[in-house]
Amino acid sequence: MSGVSLMKEIVEKLVKIVGAEFVSDQPEERYIYSMDPGTMPPREPDIVVIPGTSEEVRQIMILANRDEIPVVPLGAGLVLSGLSRALKGGIILDMKRMNRILEVNETSRYAVVEAGTSQGMLQAYLKKHHPNLKHSAPDAPPVATIAGNVSIHGSGHLSHAAGFHSDMLNGLEVVLPTGEVARIGSCATSPYWFSRAPLPDLAGLFLGWAGTTGVITKLAIKLYPNYKYNDVGIFVTEEAQLIPDILHRMTGTQVAEDMTTWMTPKPDWARGFLHCDINFGANTKDELIWKRNLIRASVQEYIDQKVAGFMPLPPAMKQPFLEVPARTLSRFADVRRGGGFEYVGAIMPVDLFPEAYKVGLEIADSLNVNYSLGSRIIGVNHCMMFFYAYAFNRADPADVERAQKALEETNRIVVDMGGIPWKAEAPAQKEIIRKMDPNMFDLMNRIRAVLDPKGIMNPGNWEED
Template identity: 25%
Template sequence: MNLQEQLQQIIPKERVSTNETMLQQHSRDESYHTPSLPDVVVFPINSDEVRQVVAYANENNIPIVPFGLGTSLEGHVIPYEGGISLDMSMMDKIIEVKEGDFLVKVQPGVTRSQLNKELKKYGLFFSVDPGADATLGGMAATNASGTTSVKYGIMRDQVRDLEVVTASGTLIHTGGLSAKSSSGYHLNGLMVGSEGTLGVITELTLQVYGIPEKIMAARASFPTIHAAVDAVVGILSAGIPIARVELVDARSIKQVNQHSQTAYAEQPTLFLEFHGNESGLKQDVEFTKDIVLDLGCEDIAFELDSKARHQLWEARHNLAYAFIHGFPGKKLMVTDVSLPLSELSEAIIHAREAIENIGLDGAIVGHVGDGNFHVLLMVDVDEPEDVKKAKQLNAEIVDDALDRSGTCTGEHGVGVGKAIYQRREHQEAYDVMQTIKQALDPKGILNPGKIFTKNSL
């Protein structure tokens, strides 16, 4: 029997596909990285099916690549060695909401918006907001974060427990329900961000939060990047519990105005959001206003109305799509570095100069409250010189971040795009990571070629 027929002994045949369109859909993510077809796509509906498929793949040395919605940005889900694309989208059940514990238990195919729609009934919300409506399994696999991480933390901070299928087909739990534990190794932290290279996530228990009584958004314009970043440091130094603080450069604002029909001043701009009760929020807003005006803010506008707030954040979240729609036929390339706050403004200015010097049209946005920024580039992937310049720019930005004691990826993950920087960033610790990989996946079937380059294993 061929691979498809063998898998149909485990999974009903209607959920095992070699249809050409289906293979194409699972050959790529939203990155610029070259697509590659899997041999077969499998749609499990429960942990036991995942366990059986992984055990079969391990026994027969067949690569297996978990797939969520394909929103990743560094080629994480591209099956460069063929094999099985394990599509988790049918594992989309919200298993239990434990509102008294501020916890929720979900399958990995549940999306962020699906979860928040259900949690709203309980007066709760899930905090991690990467922009894309990604699956929670994929968000855990890449240790996603986004606009709210400055207040609530990143994906790793929300994970209380994971159910994971290891390469041998063993089902394990990496944590528990208690808020803290000093027992054993921190396997949650190991699995979150491992990008499917150590195991397949089949269930997540996540921390959730009460919906704030009041939410206010603001938009503040500055004459320079330096002034904007100084304002962020001033806000954080004052202890203001800001929920979101996003930097959008002048080029980005121009694209926002074209796409969203807004008329914002084309200057470096901070998008801010405050969560709290009515009296506390009023104090936070006034204090923030004083700080940013003292640090060079030229215009600040506050929005309490939910419709106006939504419009403001929709403009920020849709920025990537504003570029995609504005440059038909090109592919979006997004860089992703994170630095200490003291190095952030100089790194952003360096990135802006690098964009100009290399002759590409690019914009800069960032979750500047935690030192993370991105360069957005529209690349003609059929034009070798365009691709060469984009890769050169990415390398220059990463090298600069590492020179400043930063990281090559703040939230998108390593995948294939950032694998070449792992040795330089982690040095001897990289050997420890390889040892862990070898111990948990000795045959190398789990998402091969991701995080580790081939010659590093």
């Protein structure tokens, strides 16, 4: 059967599974789904499908596996590093219709959601029905999906308190490439989705794999107290080498929920300064003041030495720093009036902060790109996600190329420095593999061969040349 005939047959079968209105092989969908907002070149899928249930996903996987059609799961398409492009054609599985919030356990503080549920949708649902609870939302726009962010080891507004979003995962329902539906975590043996322990932790088979091992259809995530009173402090210094110790001291108090740093040449008043935002909350005003004082005391020595200090912030100025997610972040894409920005998010030890910062400035300077640098602390200073964001003008190929070069250069340096690019685009994955223990890579391939014997899951990712 020719490729065209096969795809025609596949379309007909997909229509029977999900309905004609949710299958497209039209040029418009193939074009739009060929890229994300980042700099990775377009790769067209043959078909876009929008399933509505786990059962539909199961049937699609059986079909794709039978005919060896590549399948690429897609959340909101905001990964920016092109992970949800169909590098070898095939089917893009747009998960947005699977957006039901299935359960919120108020006492045990977890939520079970379908994989297409967006961050914003859960946030709004909790605000309305469970105002004392919240989840850790990333800085991504609110259409970003919870499953997508968990599966890439995302981080967010509670990551200092509770780690990566994958650390906050209680369980999964996945459809394997061969069509079996598997539950992982407590939900595999219990009606409750309370934990991944004490069973063998198979969730790792689906976290950080860039969709190459299966399709997540449901997941449970931990929820946290939503404090009545919330505050933010911004600690500022000009000396990058102080930052690791400043963060070490402040995280040591363990009273904040989120700690991030940011360095940018705009606005002018921010140029040259390193800002550390400390977000914290409390149930009472007294508790809030107590926490504020604890954080201040931890860095009092630097304040006394006059090498760092807290920025005075009137209440009105605090609001944008308390907003989750911050709407203004997307505006960085318009810095060059061109609708584009991309970033390397490098997971690395906090010790490397000064070097990471220096490298960011040097790359931006050498390639003349608009930059925004920063980091989010994961856990109690256990590591950080250091980001190098570069804006570009989508309509100017030379500018896009400049941003691409900046990213490539950053990825290479990050790996050499001892960091690991987060949600790495396919070329950056190869950089990581270059440095990776060969036995780990071999193990990855053996695991994939078992889970996905025909290699249909997002092929082109986590592969050597």
